[in-house]
Amino acid sequence: MEESKTLITLKQGILLEKRGMEFFRTIACQVKDPKVKEFFNEMAEEEVVHLKFLTDLYNSLSKTGEFDSSVLERAKTTEIADHVLDEDMIGKIEAASFESAAIDAAINFEKKAIELYSKRAAECEDEKEKEFYTYLANWEGDHLKDLEDISEELKNKVWNDNSFWAF
Numbered sequence: 001m002e003e004s005k006t007l008i009t010l011k012q013g014i015l016l017e018k019r020g021m022e023f024f025r026t027i028a029c030q031v032k033d034p035k036v037k038e039f040f041n042e043m044a045e046e047e048v049v050h051l052k053f054l055t056d057l058y059n060s061l062s063k064t065g066e067f068d069s070s071v072l073e074r075a076k077t078t079e080i081a082d083h084v085l086d087e088d089m090i091g092k093i094e095a096a097s098f099e100s101a102a103i104d105a106a107i108n109f110e111k112k113a114i115e116l117y118s119k120r121a122a123e124c125e126d127e128k129e130k131e132f133y134t135y136l137a138n139w140e141g142d143h144l145k146d147l148e149d150i151s152e153e154l155k156n157k158v159w160n161d162n163s164f165w166a167f
Contacts, residue, residue: 007062016109017050050140107148114144117133
């Protein structure tokens with residue numbers, strides 16, 4: 001295992017997760033609808049969970065020089081919130097609104113995290129490390145899919161409301 005690249009990746013991941021957490025918390029504080037607020041709070045809490053795993057792993061690796069596979073086992077047993085927004089909630093978000101812009105910005109956060117974790121998983125030789133980064137990339141991929149689904153629904157809503165469809 002290349003410790004320096006691993007520690008650098010963990011630091012980058014910690015920074016991304018902190019930024020994501022703060023971003024989602026800020027959005028949650030600013031939205032008015034309780035369901036939309038809950039959605040962004042759940043996203044923030046999942047970033048806290050990711051942050052904890054990365055921080056624990058960084059601390060362990062810094063002290064022992066070894067990749068702690070128990071962190072991955074804890075991650076696998078952590079409950080993941082269901083971020084599906086129902087049509088009622090989607091109806092409360094305007095496509096050109098602050099919340100919609102926040103969803104698009106969140107998509108970019110998730111893409112950066114997936115890129116970071118996927119790249120490190122492909123580069124590393126340690127199987128435990130590879131499995132951990134693959135797991136994180138997939139977890140972020142679930143977030144990305146949820147956000148992209150919401151963004152698509154909002155786009156379709158605007159297109160329908162404004163008769164943009166050709167048929």
